Amino acid sequence: MEHGEILQRLAEVLEQRKTADAGRSYVASLYRKGLDAILKKIGEEATELVMAAKDGDRRRIAEETADLWFHCMVLLAQQGMGPRDVLAVLGGRFGLSGLEEKARRSAPN
Secondary structure (H helix, E strand, C coil): CCHHHHHHHHHHHHHHHCCCCCCCCHHHHHHHHCHHHHHHHHHHHHHHHHHHHHHCCHHHHHHHHHHHHHHHHHHHHHCCCCHHHHHHHHHHCCCCCHHHHHHHHHCCC
């Protein structure tokens, strides 16, 4: 599978899990538990990534990043969004300095 296809394929699987049996699917069980359970998992995975980075363990950094991305993808799907929504934002940031981009987000509409 091409790297570019992975997020889209994962998004499709996560969408299918919305109607799966919560007793047979981890993702379906997260959906059934609701937003707070999904957010809790994101927080746990972010903390585990921070700890892996502090330890300098490159393998664990990659694994924990994958776990964090996965759970963020679950959140996106739960919210009716997908990787294209995030990629569009990232794509729109090319050509901007980080400081300029942050100032745009902070500016009143």
